Amino acid sequence: MAISDDVLVIGGGLAGVSSALAAAQEGVRVRLISHKKSTLRNASGLIDLLGYADGELVADPFEAIPVLPEGHPYERVGIEAIRGGFSLFDEAVGASYLGAHTDRNALVPTYGGTVKPTARYPVSTAAGLASDSRSTLLVGFEGLSAFDAPLAAEHLQAADVPFDVHGVSIAFPKRFRSDATAMRFARALDRDEPAENGESHTRDVLVETVKAHLDGAERVGFPALLGEDTPEEVRGSLESALGVDVFEVPMGPPSLPGLRLEDRLYEALDEAGVRVTTGNPVAEFDTENGRITTVYTDRGGQRVPFEASEVVLATGGLVGKGIGSNRKGVYEPVFDCYVSHPEERSEWSREGAFDDHPFARFGVSVDRDMQPLDAEESAEYGNLRAAGSVLGGYDLANEKSGSGVSIATGYAAGRAAGEHA
Amino acid sequence: MSVHTSSGTESDTEVVVIGGGSTGCGIARDLAMRGVEVTLVEKGNLTHGTTGRMHGLLHSGARYAVSDQESARECITETRVLEDIASHCVEETGGLFVQLEEDDDAYYEEKLQGCRDCDIPAEELTAEQAREVEPYLTNEAQRAIRVPDGAIDPFRLCVANAADTERHGGRIETHAPVTDLLVEDGEVVGVEIQHESGPGKRVHGKEGETEEIRAEYVVNATGAWAGRIGEMAGLDIEVRPSKGVMVVMNVRQVDTVINRCKPKGDADIVVPHETTCILGTTDEEVSDPEEYPEEQWEVDLMIDELSKLVPLLEDARTIRSYWGVRPLYEPPDTGTTDPTDISRQFFLLDHADRDGVAGMTSIVGGKLTTYRLMAEEISNHVCEQLGVEGECTTAEEPLPGSEDFSVLRDYMEEFGLRSPIGKRSVQRLGSKAEEVLKTGERNPVVCTCEAVTSAELRDAISHAGTDLNATRIRTRASMGNCQGGFCCHRMAAELSPAYDERVVRDSLDELYQERFKGQRHALWGEQLSQAMLNHALHATTMNRDRDPARKEEPGIEYGAFDAGPSPGVSGDGSTRATADGGVRSDGGTPDSGAGRSGKSAKKREGEHGDQ
């Protein structure tokens, strides 16, 4: 017999979680099915809303959103749902994120040495904001080539940040394999492992080394590896020992702030009573009268059925594999929803690496009720909605709008699904 | 010797070699080893031309054993030489000529006989035996001939030749296009070069400056561009450039060179290279060696045709595609219409005999496999003109870095490198490994796809300066699955602190752009997903597309942005109550509860440690 729920959310990233939480608020029975870990593993953990519009830096996203073109996900959902989605997010993550006190964007220094506009930021990055004028020391580690602190400091100076900043590269108190990732460093700090010298512990040695470079700096930034399981404790102990604020600089994959956020969101799902099934992809489905009745996951060749009255597709974009492509075209692999794209493959991208690439906008298009539309602009299925980066019509990288779109559209789709269920 | 004048510099040398491909580098080394004073000038970096865009097959000669037996004999001889003197550039993979059901039996027999006629070892395999060698070979295979084909790394090969030229007192000048030939009394007496701007190591000239290099003899080794150099002295050199596509796969589906056993045709070889396989190729005449269409059908054809030999290729992931132009030459009045019929042999054109213009010889045609032989013959010719007695020793003297493999295994342990990384770095560096790896510092892996370490990059940078593309070519860093998305910025950081932040940033932009350009033709499936991931990483997280440090970006008014919530002060238009307890702007101890829910996070042992 099939497992039966009111709302079935497919995809376990920011959009899927937001949908599931919003649907659950409507008092219905919600299940979330996800194949793999989400894109958050790759993402910085910053929650962008809208950083650039028409190539211009945006200080207040809510002023810029009303002028976005028709078809943009924010235009589809409207301001009220964006605010609703962000409130839902703020509640779910509690004190672990900041930024809700204002509509304004914050500028956060990231590991390439630039600053980027974002709407919500992990508390661990808060002391590093670029509009805060306290003098800053950036600390990098010799074995971790992704963050070169002296170079990042020079880069920030070139961006005319309103504070003194210098960078230093030090040896981490413990030596790792030559291809160790940020994870390994984080664990050594979590456990406060014995340092290389065998006499003291990692945190103490780190503090002593950094102290020698402080030179009056009022805050110290480290690459985002200050603890995997106990980040608050690690950062807290460094702050008390150094006597200054400590912050993390968001990094690339594997991103600890992204993974910490994922953990936090799954706890929120648990608290909201959402049932979660992970590990297998949705591969097939049945329909009746233009409505999806059952979806099947593929568990190593075995079909497992799930029934629901409303379905939300939140399977991600090109990165999350919610949008696929081959030599012949671009498609949505689960329900084969229509994805508009140029016929000629050469027109999928432009020449310059940072040009306005059509591929960055690939995805399904939806109506204002978040229902995916076919090539004739009518709804693909009567009870299907889509959310997050499976949607087309926006360039998350160019606009700095990735997480915001997933949260706002997830909220809108989940709420509508919950109301209809 | 060089003198500064108001307009630029002048210098003189005995021989100028124009062109830094395999042919030019081979000639420079040969002449330098015979004691001739030589200067090589190249308009881009080494391998900028066809050499950097070829298939990398070290020909056993079997490919030509039916159509062109003279070339076939040269190939097998030179392959044996290169296995000896350039072992760090060669992988002796072996090769198969595979007959499919629709392929002609008679041609198979001719191929076998042809190999035997040319002394190319050729062993017949049944379909089963062939699949034992290559498990992913199609079930449709009828039988196969095993021959000693191999893979050759053209980048290392050129760099090794150039390095040896310098060791023997020669001068290598890259980023220095020849802008004119100096012609006096109907004789070529040197070249004018322009020292170009742009990144790269320039020792001898300043950007934008011209230099006249006077020489007793000039060798034109510009391959597909030879006609352009000829024009500078009013000479007509009939090169017929012909383009070919190559498609790079993400993994090494085969360990042997796989050829289709049929007469000439497009898309009939797969060559394994390091961690990849390269599919090739096409053969189509073009009018301009630099501006020609790079077409999607060519890429599709590679996959469609070659998956008949190795079905796995149909759904495999491609990384990128690139094109090269063959410098084919046809003596006047031959009038061949199909470029695949033009001979693969090489030609020495002494312009004194041919055109009555003394002082210069052009070398055209040929292939990379026979580069050393080509260099030997032209060097003999040049030495004859100059009255130099030196003997050619390039077939016996190993290239730098190739000498000793066995001692290198010990270095792996000494440097604490794990085996695949240690093995591959050490192989890439050859006998220079000790010098390069023993820096006493930590040596993190910078490019994880290709396992290139920081020490290797720094060594390459000491030669290539800020030209990260040249460093990429020497080390293969940024050439794997992620196409530089995860490592371009790390590579650039290796330039610091020797170069300042601005230079590092420009070099990074240039490398990232070049990596993107190369992927554009392979953007679908996994590789398109990867491109989106890279885009998100570099534009979203790093904001490199709108880097406020760039002069084109308007300055930021930092005061207009959120500086963090300070308790007690209400925000402007806040959407909900201030999140409290998390900010410590007073420098005090943190609030214990912030962000912790009390439950402990799940363990992620092993799962996330792969990048």
Ligand SMILES: Cc1cc2nc3c(=O)[nH]c(=O)nc-3n(C[C@H](O)[C@H](O)[C@H](O)COP(=O)(O)OP(=O)(O)OC[C@H]3O[C@@H](n4cnc5c(N)ncnc54)[C@H](O)[C@@H]3O)c2cc1C
């Ligand atoms: C490198 C990188 C850096 C980024 N940096 C930032 C940043 O700094 N700021 C910002 O705001 N945003 C950033 N983003 C963007 C942001 O992370 C994404 O837009 C957002 O996380 C997408 O969420 P999603 O839920 O739509 O998709 P995803 O997170 O991709 O989730 C899709 C989920 O669906 C599952 N799934 C797919 N197919 C199936 C199936 N058939 N059956 C079941 N499950 C399936 C997947 O396993 C996955 O769990 C970044 C993204 C990347 C890649």
Ligand SMILES: Cc1cc2nc3c(=O)[nH]c(=O)nc-3n(C[C@H](O)[C@H](O)[C@H](O)COP(=O)(O)OP(=O)(O)OC[C@H]3O[C@@H](n4cnc5c(N)ncnc54)[C@H](O)[C@@H]3O)c2cc1C
């Ligand atoms: C698609 C394809 C596949 C191939 N596969 C193989 C193979 O598998 N095995 C094999 O053995 N051979 C192969 N070849 C052939 C081989 O690549 C070439 O024969 C060889 O690389 C030619 O080297 P070269 O030095 O003569 O020419 P190039 O490498 O083209 O060198 C000429 C150099 O001259 C420079 N130059 C041009 N104009 C100027 C100027 N004005 N001033 C200064 N410098 C200038 C150019 O920048 C260039 O670097 C292949 C060729 C192609 C096109």
